Amino acid sequence: MLLEIKNVFKKVTEPSGEVITISHADNLTLDAGGQMLLTGSSGSGKTTLLHMIAGLLSPSGGEIYFNGKRIDNMPERERDLWRARNIGYVFQKLNLIEALTAEENILLAGYFAGGDMAELKRRAHDLLERVGLAGKKDVLPGKLSIGEQQRVAVVRAVINKPVLLLADEPTASLDAENSRIVLGLLRGLCSENGTALILSTHDEGVKQQFDEWFDIKGGRFLSHGHN
Ligand SMILES: Nc1ncnc2c1ncn2[C@@H]1O[C@H](COP(=O)(O)OP(=O)(O)O)[C@@H](O)[C@H]1O
Numbered sequence: 620m621l622l623e624i625k626n627v628f629k630k631v632t633e634p635s636g637e638v639i640t641i642s643h644a645d646n647l648t649l650d651a652g653g654q655m656l657l658t659g660s661s662g663s664g665k666t667t668l669l670h671m672i673a674g675l676l677s678p679s680g681g682e683i684y685f686n687g688k689r690i691d692n693m694p695e696r697e698r699d700l701w702r703a704r705n706i707g708y709v710f711q712k713l714n715l716i717e718a719l720t721a722e723e724n725i726l727l728a729g730y731f732a733g734g735d736m737a738e739l740k741r742r743a744h745d746l747l748e749r750v751g752l753a754g755k756k757d758v759l760p761g762k763l764s765i766g767e768q769q770r771v772a773v774v775r776a777v778i779n780k781p782v783l784l785l786a787d788e789p790t791a792s793l794d795a796e797n798s799r800i801v802l803g804l805l806r807g808l809c810s811e812n813g814t815a816l817i818l819s820t821h822d823e824g825v826k827q828q829f830d831e832w833f834d835i836k837g838g839r840f841l842s843h844g845h846n
């Protein structure tokens with residue numbers, strides 16, 4: 620088992636002083652190389668849960684294990700290194716660095732993980748070609764369409780061949796055609812590299828394309844469906 624989540628939750632204090640639970644996962648497991656869909660309406664706690672899995676946010680309670688090792692209480696430095704080596708992340712808001720070109724955004728992620736630069740450049744080139752952006756490698760994110768930016772974010776997230784890829788609503792801002800392309804790309808690249816995938820969505824159409832999913836509602840996993 621690659622990922623095991625035991626009763627993880629995040630509580631926050633409202634300005635009124637009231638403490639509320641904004642995300643809750645009772646029991647979630649994912650095998651190495653597995654692909655999982657995380658569904659739920661807007662505000663149900665998907666992004667919060669993905670941030671906790673990536674170690675970007677500490678849970679208020681519960682335990683997260685990665686390859687049998689507890690990761691939710693790791694010291695920050697160790698956690699940053701663990702994340703760089705194991706996790707790929709396609710952020711809901713992409714988080715591309717506006718001052719860097721498409722290629723530089725991708726290479727920076729590889730640099731942080733300590734990859735060999737010549738090898739990274741070759742891989743970045745191949746991947747950009749594959750997503751139809753070879754001709755736009757020197758373009759700044761602001762000059763790319765949303766669909767193109769989304770594809771740069773996908774390449775950046777897979778450049779290190781992560782063990783686990785977290786993709787937060789990667790199709791939310793795309794039309795049907797681009798949505799299909801990005802989903803196919805994410806799933807195909809993950810299968811090829813043996814990368815496990817957790818993809819969040821509030822789009823019913825995306826659900827039809829997965830065999831199983833976890834539905835997070837009111838900040839809790841309620842159902843585990845099968846198509
Ligand atoms: N730091 C925070 N403080 C207070 N409320 C938050 C914070 N982060 C998220 N929320 C709230 O928690 C809920 C879940 O957010 P989120 O995880 O972004 O949901 P989703 O990704 O499913 O749309 C939302 O109602 C959001 O407004």
Ligand SMILES: [Mg+2]
Pocket residue numbers: 665666667711787788
């Ligand atoms: Mg979200």
